[in-house]
Amino acid sequence: MSMSQTTVRARTADAAAPRRTSPRDVVLMLTAATSTQVGAAWGSHAFGAIGPAGVVAVRQLVASVVLLPLTRPDVRRLTRGQWARVVWLAAMFAGMNLGLYAAVERIGLGLAVTLEFLGPLAVGLLGSRSVRDLALAAVAGVGVYVLVLPGPSSDYLGVAFGLAAAACWGGYILANRSVGAALPGVQGTALATAVSATAYLPVLVWLALTDRFTPAALGFAVVAGVFSTVVPYSLDLLVLRRVPAPVFGVAMSAHPVLAALVGLVLLGQLLALHEWVGMALVVVANAVTMAAGGGRAAERQEATPPVGRAAAGSSRSR
DSSP, X not given: OOOOOOHHHHHHHHHHOOSSOOHHHHHHHHHHHHHHHHHHHHHHTTHHXXXXXXXXXHHHHHHHHHHHXXXXXXXXXXXXXXXXXXXXXXXXXHHHHHHHHHHHHHHOHHHHHHHHTXXXXXXXXXXXXXXXXXXXXXXXXXXXXXXXXXXXXXXXXXXXXXXXXXXXXXXXXXXXXXXXXXXXXXXXXXXXXXXXXXXXXXHHHHHHHTTOOOHHXXXXXXXXXXXXXXXXXXXXXXXXXXXOHHHHHHHHTTHHXXXXXXXXXXXXXXXXXXXXXXXXXXXXXXXXXXXXXXXXXXXXXXXXXXXXXXXXXXXXXX
């Protein structure tokens, strides 16, 4: 479930980026993506004690503690319209992470991240009427069907959570674009994270009052926040100074595959052949959309979340 960059940062990165992406930058992007998925995998170990909502609450708190000191937004100067955009972004952020983690609990990391990735893909194809883009949308649709193979044993609630995360990721991209036009740098993202963490405070209070916060659960949730927020956010800041946004978007397409591999290694979640095929179709559709879209893809991928996406990432989301 990919972590986001504003319009100004994305355009600056595109203008300053070299024509060739260095191997070091590729390694940094893949490291950030892997870190996002490792954080989600470790966070899933706390589901039994505090549930997905508890893990998300701790993760949002960690994200706000990291981002606010870095950006230091002047909240006293924000207008009502700016606050409205921040709240919209916070709602999408909170829904995206909760939907992803709820899906991870039911259908596993690889499948959940793949379904979530339909969000940025939909935004990338939004409004297009070209034959190529319609074909890519069809490929993604076939990929989802092959991935899920609807039947009596399908976990439709888990799939619904994944699709809800995808919808929120799409909304997050649009909201982040709006916030980026109203606030400088990543101040909007930091404020949205803080608002989201504040909204989750009742969850933290309830978990504390009911003694659900075991040391292990709290530790796993904090690790999820660090690996899915601090590490990928820091690496993305370095990479986006040199890498064009379309290249970054293509690299983000590796998230579902990395999620499946991390799920296999850390959680013992082995995917069936049809799940790998479905995932491959979604990944290819997204990669082609980002690579072939050129400047249009740069504009639409600029708001990919760095705090997990996901989204993590956010993929990202992380």
